[in-house]
Amino acid sequence: MRVAVISAEAVPYSKTGGLGDVAGALPKALKAVGIDSLLITPCYWQTKGEYIWHTAIDDLYVNWRGGTYHAKAFYSEANGSPTFLIDAPSYFHRDSIYGYREDHERFAFFSHAALTLLRRLGTAPDIVHLNDWHTGFAAVEIAESRRWDAFWRNTRTVFSIHNMAYQGGFGSEELWKFGFGSEFARNAFAFNGYASAMKAGLEASDTLSTVSRRYGYEIQTPENGYGLDWLTRLRADRLVGITNGVDYEVWNPATDPELPAHFDANDLSGKAECKRQLLDEFHLPVDLSRPVFASITRLTDQKGIDLMMQVAGEILATGSYIVSLGSGEKRYEDFWQRLRDHAPRQVGIYRGYNESLAHRIEAGADMFLMPSKFEPCGLNQMYSLRYGTVPIVRAVGGLDDTVENWDTVTGTGNGFKFGPYRADRFLERIYEALFAYADRDSWQRIQRNGMSIDNSWENAARKYVELYNWTLRL
Ligand code: ADP
Numbered sequence: 001m002r003v004a005v006i007s008a009e010a011v012p013y014s015k016t017g018g019l020g021d022v023a024g025a026l027p028k029a030l031k032a033v034g035i036d037s038l039l040i041t042p043c044y045w046q047t048k049g050e051y052i053w054h055t056a057i058d059d060l061y062v063n064w065r066g067g068t069y070h071a072k073a074f075y076s077e078a079n080g081s082p083t084f085l086i087d088a089p090s091y092f093h094r095d096s097i098y099g100y101r102e103d104h105e106r107f108a109f110f111s112h113a114a115l116t117l118l119r120r121l122g123t124a125p126d127i128v129h130l131n132d133w134h135t136g137f138a139a140v141e142i143a144e145s146r147r148w149d150a151f152w153r154n155t156r157t158v159f160s161i162h163n164m165a166y167q168g169g170f171g172s173e174e175l176w177k178f179g180f181g182s183e184f185a186r187n188a189f190a191f192n193g194y195a196s197a198m199k200a201g202l203e204a205s206d207t208l209s210t211v212s213r214r215y216g217y218e219i220q221t222p223e224n225g226y227g228l229d230w231l232t233r234l235r236a237d238r239l240v241g242i243t244n245g246v247d248y249e250v251w252n253p254a255t256d257p258e259l260p261a262h263f264d265a266n267d268l269s270g271k272a273e274c275k276r277q278l279l280d281e282f283h284l285p286v287d288l289s290r291p292v293f294a295s296i297t298r299l300t301d302q303k304g305i306d307l308m309m310q311v312a313g314e315i316l317a318t319g320s321y322i323v324s325l326g327s328g329e330k331r332y333e334d335f336w337q338r339l340r341d342h343a344p345r346q347v348g349i350y351r352g353y354n355e356s357l358a359h360r361i362e363a364g365a366d367m368f369l370m371p372s373k374f375e376p377c378g379l380n381q382m383y384s385l386r387y388g389t390v391p392i393v394r395a396v397g398g399l400d401d402t403v404e405n406w407d408t409v410t411g412t413g414n415g416f417k418f419g420p421y422r423a424d425r426f427l428e429r430i431y432e433a434l435f436a437y438a439d440r441d442s443w444q445r446i447q448r449n450g451m452s453i454d455n456s457w458e459n460a461a462r463k464y465v466e467l468y469n470w471t472l473r474l
Contacts, residue, residue: 003035003468005037005129006130007019007040007134008134011079012024012048014097018244018377025245026464029458030465037081038081042092043074044093052075053074055074057072057084059072060072086110104197108178111136124151125155127155127472128158132161133198133201135159136199139203144182156472160210162211163376167226169194169197170194170195185200187203202228203235207474208238210241210242211243212377212398212401214401216239244398245458247457251383261274275366282348284321285345291366291437292320293366293369294325295325295326296358296380298328299328299332301329302373303372305335324347325354336349368380370393371393372393373421374397381403390443391450394421403417413449
């Protein structure tokens with residue numbers, strides 16, 4: 001079976017969030033279970049030169065907006081599997097990866113260029129695995145072309161929803177510019193009087209997946225469907241949930257090169273050294289008996305930062321430390337700055353994106369806070385579990401699927417979770433965690449329960465292979 005994964009971001013070439021982690025890791029994991037896979041992603045200005053091995057295609061002519069766009073395709077295997085990076089400077093050489101008025105045009109182009117590239121490579125894949133709204137355009141193009149174009153006749157599409165909140169909306173009058181003039185295409189994109197690339201992907205793909213089982217149900221509700229819940233309900237028989245894997249080659253406290261000391265479930269002693277150095281790195285006085293609460297996240301409304309704002313004072317009142325890594329909305333950045341100014345001996349902040357520091361925080365912290373409003377899968381709670389850092393999360397999406405409540409009677413569970421989006425419920429779990437932390441045996445039990453869980457990509461890749469096989473049989 002040949003699979004082409006198409007994604008707007010992929011590690012190590014580019015990343016703004018979980019989508020990048022998944023799209024980078026999945027092709028490698030598929031290869032490991034015997035699937036012939038390749039990845040297609042844009043070459044951004046941010047893509048490091050060291051990851052570009054050579055130019056595979058110097059003259060990738062893409063029919064575009066009534067003319068021809070002269071793009072290139074670079075080749076790399078920096079993510080451990082064959083990758084083509086589409087080079088189209090006017091679209092992708094910009095200060096940031098997303099956030100432009102014409103994002104829909106940039107990714108409509110990317111989708112079309114990716115399919116042009118596949119055709120140029122000569123053999124159509126059995127499965128084209130699309131990801132989020134950026135690639136919804138390709139779902140429509142394949143569904144439409146395969147009616148008359150022998151090249152695509154046997155190709156099937158899988159569309160993965162990583163985040164339903166971003167839908168790639170734009171004015172329907174632009175559709176024809178991108179080659180979507182037919183009634184079929186216009187219907188696929190049509191959504192409340194404008195065009196939605198997410199809706200097109202949901203409608204035109206052969207099968208759908210979400211990045212956790214619970215999120216698969218949640219997007220069928222008005223609260224998380226963003227106006228498209230009727231469509232996900234309609235297509236529920238074609239929708240499966242597969243929890244993202246963790247790349248344990250990158251996230252392994254026993255070998256992680258970013259850490260000052262190493263540890264595993266049998267010997268946790270190195271974690272204390274990681275904690276000492278973490279406090280030092282944040283210029284905090286070192287007192288190892290006090291717990292360190294951590295947060296690593298994009299500072300957006302989705303991540304429940306307003307709940308964090310409501311409980312931070314109470315956490316500090318217990319004498320604990322809080323460290324935060326992240327950037328995003330100004331009001332949340334300001335909050336962290338104010339908290340740090342208020343308690344400089346207990347609060348450490350780093351505003352920005354820092355992969356290496358993320359590893360050291362996961363290793364050095366005691367508890368990880370993730371009170372998300374919604375969370376399609378969430379990766380940090382899974383990294384935390386492996387690093388013996390106990391997650392305190394809201395029971396939504398992938399957080400609910402991967403974190404199990406600690407039970408003092410049975411000694412089972414790996415973290416703490418709460419339901420309603422309310423600060424008092426969050427705080428209850430925080431106090432419960434502090435109570436458990438005070439008892440060394442209980443705490444180590446919780447840590448070990450979490451560290452022994454296998455959220456590897458191998459498991460996830462096998463489920464994707466099942467999904468692909470099912471899709472081909474439909
Ligand atoms: P989302 O995709 O919604 O941002 P996920 O938890 O699925 O949330 O994935 C977030 C990924 O981005 C994780 O790998 C996390 O470590 C990383 N991340 C987020 N913010 C930062 C940051 N400021 N510095 C380093 N890594 C970050």
